[in-house]
Amino acid sequence: MNDCCIVGGGIIGLSIARELAGRGVKVRVLARGRGAETTSWAAAGIFPPAPLHAGISPADALTAWSDKLHRLWSKDLHAETGIDNGLLPSGGLYLARSAAGLERLRTDATRWRGRGAEVDLLDARAVMECEPALAGGAEAGEILGGMMLREEQQFRPSRHLDALEESCRKRGVVIEEADVRQFVVRGTRVERAVTATGEITAGTWVLSAGSWTGGLAGAFGLALDTRPIRGQIVLLRLPRPLITRIVNRGLNYLVQRPDGRLLVGSTIEDVGFDPITTPDTVTRLLGVARSLLGDLPGSVVERSWAGLRPGNADGNPTIGPIPDLDNAFLSAGHFRAGLHQSTGSAVLLADLMTGHPPHLDPAPFAPGRPLPPAGTKPPESTADYLARTAATID
Numbered sequence: 001m002n003d004c005c006i007v008g009g010g011i012i013g014l015s016i017a018r019e020l021a022g023r024g025v026k027v028r029v030l031a032r033g034r035g036a037e038t039t040s041w042a043a044a045g046i047f048p049p050a051p052l053h054a055g056i057s058p059a060d061a062l063t064a065w066s067d068k069l070h071r072l073w074s075k076d077l078h079a080e081t082g083i084d085n086g087l088l089p090s091g092g093l094y095l096a097r098s099a100a101g102l103e104r105l106r107t108d109a110t111r112w113r114g115r116g117a118e119v120d121l122l123d124a125r126a127v128m129e130c131e132p133a134l135a136g137g138a139e140a141g142e143i144l145g146g147m148m149l150r151e152e153q154q155f156r157p158s159r160h161l162d163a164l165e166e167s168c169r170k171r172g173v174v175i176e177e178a179d180v181r182q183f184v185v186r187g188t189r190v191e192r193a194v195t196a197t198g199e200i201t202a203g204t205w206v207l208s209a210g211s212w213t214g215g216l217a218g219a220f221g222l223a224l225d226t227r228p229i230r231g232q233i234v235l236l237r238l239p240r241p242l243i244t245r246i247v248n249r250g251l252n253y254l255v256q257r258p259d260g261r262l263l264v265g266s267t268i269e270d271v272g273f274d275p276i277t278t279p280d281t282v283t284r285l286l287g288v289a290r291s292l293l294g295d296l297p298g299s300v301v302e303r304s305w306a307g308l309r310p311g312n313a314d315g316n317p318t319i320g321p322i323p324d325l326d327n328a329f330l331s332a333g334h335f336r337a338g339l340h341q342s343t344g345s346a347v348l349l350a351d352l353m354t355g356h357p358p359h360l361d362p363a364p365f366a367p368g369r370p371l372p373p374a375g376t377k378p379p380e381s382t383a384d385y386l387a388r389t390a391a392t393i394d
């Protein structure tokens, strides 16, 4: 393979570009939106513990491998570009505010221990000792107890994307703004992409257009369920950092950045291609922050945003060669774990593209694998997840 054109400039496309360019491939990235316009930028940057454990699922194996790679990539990206992506083992605290919530945490703790993660169950007093800023929430009866996952990490998506772009450029990758509308296929080869302003040819193609990948893959006769699942976030600027751990309660979380910024997330909304914030959700998220941390004097709402997670049909992202084509590949559908799984996904696809033995069995991720028939209940990653956690949503 001499040259490759990647459609998509989010974390998945840029990570593949960096990996391929590092292997000597001439890479071009086409992206309709970059930086702050991508879902990758909109994400929180939470990496739950990802130990390898017995009976691990394909998605968990990809996350565990990616987690290891992130530690290496973060160091390499810093050395290559001078940009620190802020990867930080801050720990994650999961809170309950009802007896049922505490029971769920106990079950979760058993599950995490079974996976080899370091877990502590905490009563309300221990939660306050651990994060004194939560005292207001505990005194108001909002916190009955918690679970600590000591290995949980956070990183800064915007900085990581900047570092990836810079590293790609240093490796000779050309990144262009282009809105790909269609592909011209001749026999078993993709010949050209038709964009809003012209046509682009390449020897090899990769589709990594996040939630929009399914629409593009339809041109190749590939049915792909990458439907958009919206998530909203509010960013507060505090006079000083209040907490050190990532604080989770149900679907909601607080992520404290060391510079005083506090991310308050999020939602899981199946509302189509509509990446907007809604006033009621912004108000609700601010209410969550106040219910846990008190009145937050001196805080300012810096901005709010929404992103569209690329949902998938069976809990696994889709990574590999597109069936019946000789020169087209795909990596998409990473739903809630696209940041975390980006490194392993990039190396796996690059291995498949360059003929290296893959580190993971690619079969569970293969494009064209049998998916649940249309109309069957979606997997844990969407509707079941909502149903399971609905009781704990504020």
Ligand SMILES: Cc1cc2nc3c(=O)[nH]c(=O)nc-3n(C[C@H](O)[C@H](O)[C@H](O)COP(=O)(O)OP(=O)(O)OC[C@H]3O[C@@H](n4cnc5c(N)ncnc54)[C@H](O)[C@@H]3O)c2cc1C
Binding pocket: 007, 008, 009, 010, 011, 012, 013, 030, 031, 032, 033, 034, 037, 038, 039, 040, 041, 042, 043, 044, 045, 046, 047, 178, 179, 180, 181, 208, 209, 210, 211, 212, 213, 216, 230, 231, 232, 233, 265, 266, 267, 306, 307, 308, 309, 310, 331, 332, 333, 334, 335, 336, 337, 338, 339, 340, 341
């Ligand atoms: C609120 C929120 C919080 C999240 N938190 C986390 C988290 O803590 N940890 C985690 O691991 N994941 C998290 N995620 C999920 C993660 O953000 C996604 O899984 C990941 O960003 C998907 O990356 P991507 O590169 O596939 O898609 P995107 O980042 O959406 O990139 C897609 C790219 O394709 C381009 N594109 C689309 N169509 C075309 C076209 N026709 N022509 C040219 N270019 C095109 C877009 O412009 C863009 O550049 C979160 C997501 C949200 C919304």
